[in-house]
Amino acid sequence: MTEVFVGWDQREAEVYDVCAHSMRRHSRRADLSIAPLKIAELRSRGFYRRPTEVRDGRLWDVISEAPMSTEFAITRFLVPFLGSADWALFCDCDFLWLADVADLFALADPRFAVMCVKHDHRPPETTKMDNQLQVRYARKNWSSLVLWNRRHPANAALTVDVVNTVPGRDLHRFFWLTEEQIGPLPEGWNWLEGHSRPEVPRKAIHYTRGGPWFEHLAGIAHADLWLAEREDLRQRLRKG
Secondary structure (H helix, E strand, C coil), rough: CCCEEEEHHHHHHHHHHHHHHHHHHHCCCCCCCHHHHHHHHHHCCCCCCCEEEEEEHHHHHHHHCCCECCCCCCCHHHHHCCCCCCCCCCCEEEEECCCCHHHHCCCCCCCCEEEEEECCCCCCCCCEEEEEEEECCCCCCHHEEEECCCHHHHHCCCHHHCCCCCCCCHHCCCCCHHHHHEEEEEHHHHCCCCCCCCCCCCCEECCCCCCEEEEECCCCCCCCHHHHHHHHHHHHHHHH
């Protein structure tokens, strides 16, 4: 089974659908499984127990004393406990896949506990998406696409209780791992719109600042690709 988990936010349900559609459309794997990480479902199953509040119209993580720009800010760290395959992939929902995810899984290296694109991302903006705060932290955007090695012994230090008690900034920097246990992936698999260099071959575009589903971002780079993917999905749904 090729297990993929994608962040899901009720405000961006169609963004998830487009992400999953683009991944399936480019995949040659008959065993591809794509599942949304829905915070309400994870709470009902006992996996997600962190207290959250709404402050000034923003979702707020009480343990971190920080805003959550999406509902899946923390749920991504539960991926090791939600399946059975040796390797599993997480990505944010604001990805558009242009290549076969099987080629990404082919890069899995058992020496590493996780693998990700090691961005040096220091965004100048103070807000992103729908006026969410642009928070700066160590290893920013590393956790937006993660290939998880469930069998690596170092990941035994990450438990469901740890995910539910540690500040998010520590989880996002993979605090339980050493640098040597975090493997690199080519930048093209997490090509950041507005940050990555144009000469980097794009395998998956990450609209990390927000995408053309927001009216004020309709003119960003590669908006046409995302909009075309959405239209293809809508047409297929209309045809049944």
